[in-house]
Amino acid sequence: MGNKVSAEAMHIKSDKNDNPPPECPMHNKTNEAASAKTAPSECPVQHSKNDINPYNMMPPANQQPAPDQPFPLPTNRQVSSIPRAMPDGSTEFWVYPSQQMFWNAMLRKGWRWKDDEIKQKDMDDIIRIHNANNEQAWQEVLKWEALHAKECGHPRLKSFGGKATDYSPRARFRSWLGYELPFDRHDWIVDRCGKDVRYVIDYYDGGEVDNKYQFALLDVRPAMDSFENVWDRMRVTYMRYRYELLGNKENTKLTN
Template sequence: MLANVPSECPMSGQGGGRSLLPQQPESDINPDNRMPPPNQQPAPDQPFLLPTERVVSSIPKAGEDGERWVYPSPQMFWNAMLRKGWRWKEDALSPDDMKTIISIHNANNEQAWEEVLRWEALHARECPCGPKLAKFGGKAKEFSPRARMRNWMGYELPFDRHDWIVDRCGKQVRYIIDYYDGGSVKENFQFTILDVRPALDSFGAVWDRMKVAYWRWTTSPPTHTNKEELKLAKDFPEERQKV
């Protein structure tokens, strides 16, 4: 059984690291991911050594041509969990468990970005170079209005929430990602059901949500839909349960 670890994501855009102080000064917090500098040092009383190698994601990083966000190493992830209040002695955790946790974390982020790209296909003409992830932050205890509404209807609350700020060729757009438990872990390490959508911060976001809701329930996009939107409309009906 995997440990019940804190949920907020420690993905970083930095490659190096220095030791994490017990109480990190606010000035050292990276505003892009709300995380302190990467820490690759083993924690006190850590029961086993963990790898420090990091994996480069497929998610492009805003403001840096050709750069992509980098996932934390197992050691960085361990330290991040400790910083958020997790205590390893309360869980029978093994190195294989940590490997699985990291794989799930990375798979969730890749899946979330794929969902963002589907929404961003609505704006392919205004942003031909494609969107990039500018910054993000975890808000596990701040349930979105949609999550609360679903809970009032009898559905479970998400176990985590992230807000991602996407750079759409100079325009920043906020996305909300709610994470729901999807049961057992699959071979591709995807067990989480993601509800990804643009936040209702602007008329454009409201219009996108209305358009996609129409497609999901009718499976019939308007005749004036462009090629990118037509492909998107064919994908979205599979997820009617998220409306």
């Protein structure tokens, strides 16, 4: 990704127009999580090929300050609301990266902090935006999973990976129509009570950051790699069309 800064950093530094590298949305929690009722989960992480974790394709967590880092950064981490599918069936939750981990991850992807003159406060905002985007993505996944509530009432995130430059067919088609390409893409594998379901998430620039630290517009949908996923997308398309049609009819009655 060259000297590209993350999407979160791009929106903190309003005078920058760099595109972001993708970053692991969730990581393991530090020792303070040990007292939680449910344990936080290790974010599977990619330095050398031998270190690659298949769950998120990221390198091991690095909480050490970089050699030329201009200021200290916190290493505390926040537990997400996103449950992780564990092989033994236990309940754990993904945990977001610390500011120090995020800083190191951006450096690893080619970013140089001197080019952006980033400040200590910016890193706090970046982490908040990063976490909010992933919470929003999970809520969108749950809306789709509600179609299978009788089949599975507790879907969990099994693994994920960033594919920032591997644009989805829908994103490419939209770009041909004149729309902007997403600044990032993630593929999430959801465990639907023993069944793996892949979701594609395209992240689009939504402009200003709101008071909930959200700025991205998310396009979340099941991948078209199974008949069941295709059927779900057809069902939702029909329901949206029917809802809009009924809404238009009601508006017409009120105005007549």
